[in-house]
Amino acid sequence: MPSFDVPEVDYTRYSNRQLAGVPLAVLALALLVLAAWYVLNGTPVSLGLEFTGGTELTIHATSAQAASQDAVRQAFSTPVSAVRSIPSRPDTYVATFGSGADASTLQSQARSAGYEVVSTTSTSATFGAQSQRFALLGLLGSFVGMAIIVFVLFRTAVPSGAVVLSAFGDIVIPVALMNVFGIQLSLGTVAALLMLIGYSVDSDILLTNHVLRRSGSFYESVDRAMKTGVTMTVTSLVAMAVMAVVAYAFGIELLTSIGLVLVFGLATDLMNTYMLNLSLLRWYKFEGVSR
Numbered sequence: 001m002p003s004f005d006v007p008e009v010d011y012t013r014y015s016n017r018q019l020a021g022v023p024l025a026v027l028a029l030a031l032l033v034l035a036a037w038y039v040l041n042g043t044p045v046s047l048g049l050e051f052t053g054g055t056e057l058t059i060h061a062t063s064a065q066a067a068s069q070d071a072v073r074q075a076f077s078t079p080v081s082a083v084r085s086i087p088s089r090p091d092t093y094v095a096t097f098g099s100g101a102d103a104s105t106l107q108s109q110a111r112s113a114g115y116e117v118v119s120t121t122s123t124s125a126t127f128g129a130q131s132q133r134f135a136l137l138g139l140l141g142s143f144v145g146m147a148i149i150v151f152v153l154f155r156t157a158v159p160s161g162a163v164v165l166s167a168f169g170d171i172v173i174p175v176a177l178m179n180v181f182g183i184q185l186s187l188g189t190v191a192a193l194l195m196l197i198g199y200s201v202d203s204d205i206l207l208t209n210h211v212l213r214r215s216g217s218f219y220e221s222v223d224r225a226m227k228t229g230v231t232m233t234v235t236s237l238v239a240m241a242v243m244a245v246v247a248y249a250f251g252i253e254l255l256t257s258i259g260l261v262l263v264f265g266l267a268t269d270l271m272n273t274y275m276l277n278l279s280l281l282r283w284y285k286f287e288g289v290s291r
Contacts, residue, residue, distance in 0.1 A: 006230045008223055011278065019279035023272050027169045030176035037179050045175050048186035051132040053099035053125030054081065057106055059115035061091040066114040069093065075113035076106060086251030092118065099125040135190045142197055143167070150201065159212060162280035163204040166272040170200040174264035181260065188254045189261050196265035199236065203229045203273045211281050218285055222278060229273065237266040
């Protein structure tokens, strides 16, 4: 694994309120975004085709007149939910239709308008609703299971709660950013969120274990944990950023979305681990334990 020098941070310059204030404010803003999205759209995050049902048509324009998103929309009598181009494949578009659209009719209309049908993907509304339930149950079950293991591992409320709170922020903030950047919740992005639970617990447990169970002063333990934890997180963040850029260049939407969600989550994890979690651990070590 590549390494770099992690700069030492003089945490004595900041109070616990100052350290915790920033991540808590960002978390509150993210919850506000999700609440507003729910009020406006009925769901806290935009759902992809796998969860809503519908048809996705990949088509290639065979004439210059058909090579535009407006032309794609006009080619179909069924309302088009979204149209996007594929950067690596000139004059190729992906048109998305809501549930109830007939795939064979859409293909016929596309060919009549001068398009070559490259691929067609359809998902029924019933199957999409089932997938949505399973995905939410998977996320909830993973998070609850993680919380139980953390509490069993440390057996004290404040350090365990700090890890769980940081992990909660590592999930909620990227989901809010998905709405801001127009990334839909799909099976791929659900997998990315599940990965973030693992990334978050890894860095938070590393910090908590160094502070509570290793020799040395509080700040020495934090410094040791940061040298390992920050290196791992930043390395993963850079790798995911590169993956997202390359996937976008080649028009692979799924990998682009996964990469961006992981970048959002890993950046959030750095903030939550070394500001929020650290401030709670410092309070516990110097004030909470003595009471």
